[in-house]
Amino acid sequence: MKTATTRLCIYPKDIQRITGKSYRQSIRMMQNIRKELNKLQNELVSIEEFCQYTSLKYEQVEPLIVG
Template identity: 45%
Template sequence: MKQKRLCIYPKDIVKITGKSERYARNLIQKIKEKLNKEEHQFITVEEFCAYAGFEPEKVKEVMID
């Protein structure tokens, strides 16, 4: 069984949204600010989906391994 990641990276957001990597990095920063996370902390797939309005299962299907 393949291990799934818990966190989302800019490359995943690029593939999901079709936007640039700069956009993806900025979006992650906005989500961290909204969730009061520190710079070293990661964003989970569920946190990204809650912010962006996506269904987690669909996002996990598209994510790059």
């Protein structure tokens, strides 16, 4: 039986799929989220932090994130 894998962090490709923006704009959005949350460049952004930043609901975002 295969278990469903879920991720805690979000990547630019996910943001691209969710927002419809280009890959480069998705990278910029992640940089802005990190800057606003006072995170370092190498720290990951969680899906919940992305949802708070964009005011999207987790339930809407979760199906669009691929394993």
